[in-house]
Amino acid sequence: MRTTNRLRTTLGLALAGVTVTLFTSACSMQDAVCGGDEYPVLRVGSAGSACASDDEEPPKGYARYPEGKVPEHVDDKWDKYWQTRSIDENGKTIDLPEEND
Known part of the structure; x- marks a missing residue:
């Protein structure tokens, strides 16, 4: 026993x-960058991102991330990459100016 x-x-x-x-x-x-039924979008010409509904185009002033460079999780490779870059109105990747404290 x-x-x-x-x-x-x-x-x-x-x-x-x-x-x-x-x-x-x-x-x-x-954490995922966006929730279910959403995809991440990049603010054109400046820092910033948002999430758009899968069945909608990006909001005005935002664009889809370039193919293969889409962040999926907070602080993953592409999330960190886009913290210092953006895209211009022609879709070209640009470096953002450094912030001065």
Whole structure:
């Protein structure tokens, strides 16, 4: 009987450890740039972005990101890339001036 109780206790502790691991790793996942049914858009000529509905064109003053350079998660490679760049009215990538404090 004691062996059965020890086995249950060990299994219970193992399951609790797995549960804690799953919850803490889920909290550390990167946030999506936009929610479901939306896509990210870039402000033309300046810093800034927004999310547009999948069934709509970008709002005035915004454009779609160039293909292959679309940020998907906050602070991913392309999100960081576009923090110092934008596109001009012709769709050409431009560097943004550095901010002075």
